[in-house]
Amino acid sequence: MLDVTDLSVSYGTIRAVRGISFTVGKGELVSLLGANGAGKSSTIKCIAGALKAAGGSIALEGKDITAANPEQVIRAGLATVPETRDVFPDLTVAENLMLGAYIHRRDQAGNRQNLEKLHTLFPRLAERSGQAAGTLSGGEQQMLVIARALMARPSVLLLDEPSLGLAPAIVERIFEMIATLKQSGLTILLVEQNVNQALSVADRAYVMRLGAIVASGTADEIRSGSDLSAHYLGG
Ligand SMILES: Nc1ncnc2c1ncn2[C@@H]1O[C@H](COP(=O)(O)OP(=O)(O)OP(=O)(O)O)[C@@H](O)[C@H]1O
Numbered sequence: 001m002l003d004v005t006d007l008s009v010s011y012g013t014i015r016a017v018r019g020i021s022f023t024v025g026k027g028e029l030v031s032l033l034g035a036n037g038a039g040k041s042s043t044i045k046c047i048a049g050a051l052k053a054a055g056g057s058i059a060l061e062g063k064d065i066t067a068a069n070p071e072q073v074i075r076a077g078l079a080t081v082p083e084t085r086d087v088f089p090d091l092t093v094a095e096n097l098m099l100g101a102y103i104h105r106r107d108q109a110g111n112r113q114n115l116e117k118l119h120t121l122f123p124r125l126a127e128r129s130g131q132a133a134g135t136l137s138g139g140e141q142q143m144l145v146i147a148r149a150l151m152a153r154p155s156v157l158l159l160d161e162p163s164l165g166l167a168p169a170i171v172e173r174i175f176e177m178i179a180t181l182k183q184s185g186l187t188i189l190l191v192e193q194n195v196n197q198a199l200s201v202a203d204r205a206y207v208m209r210l211g212a213i214v215a216s217g218t219a220d221e222i223r224s225g226s227d228l229s230a231h232y233l234g235g
């Protein structure tokens with residue numbers, strides 16, 4: 001579904017991602033783990049079309065999207081929830097959600113149907129439809145940005161640290177929701193520092209350190225890998 005091959009990302013002379021390769025199969029939930037500065041967000045931004053690749057390639061369902069811009073990537077079927085969790089604060093929850101449906105703006109009936117589905121998944125957002133997004137709690141804003149990404153009706157969803165800075169009970173809810181999305185057949189790439197939570201929902205995982213992939217395997221293999229904490233904490 002998503003094939004990343006020998007991908008490199010640079011900021012001037014800083015090489016943040018150094019030729020990494022990984023795959024996410026159809027319907028799979030794959031987690032990308034690693035300490036601060038490992039290169040996880042740079043990888044996500046590059047796949048999303050927000051950063052140019054310095055080398056390598058990215059394919060979605062066999063189609064090369066390496067040089068695609070963010071809108072082209074979304075149209076190809078891949079939506080991203082960045083770690084910045086940006087909502088349009090002065091717009092309502094409903095207006096924020098409709099912005100996520102931009103590429104389907106001529107299909108209002110389809111958008112309404114999709115919105116209803118998302119309201120079932122996120123009842124809290126349904127209750128707060130008319131509220132300014134900037135006044136939502138951190139957890140509600142995270143749910144809003146995930147729901148907004150889903151309004152694009154993607155086949156692949158990239159999530160960059162959805163649990164960052166949220167209270168344990170909310171993190172629990174977010175991960176339950178991610179598991180529900182996986183059950184619905186969505187293909188997911190989940191970036192997390194919360195290793196235990198990520199492995200509890202992931203089929204497979206890759207561990208990044210200093211721009212490279214240093215370990216990979218099934219969630220069980222990664223969990224039992226004695227070298228994981230060394231890689232992980234080594235930053
Ligand atoms: N805009 C930028 N300009 C220069 N260097 C950058 C920029 N963004 C990231 N970097 C560097 O690239 C490296 C990887 O950063 P990245 O944000 O991809 O890591 P990360 O794994 O997402 O970390 P975190 O868990 O803290 O979010 C870091 O060394 C970082 O300082």
Ligand SMILES: [Mg+2]
Pocket residue numbers: 040041042083
């Ligand atoms: Mg990051």
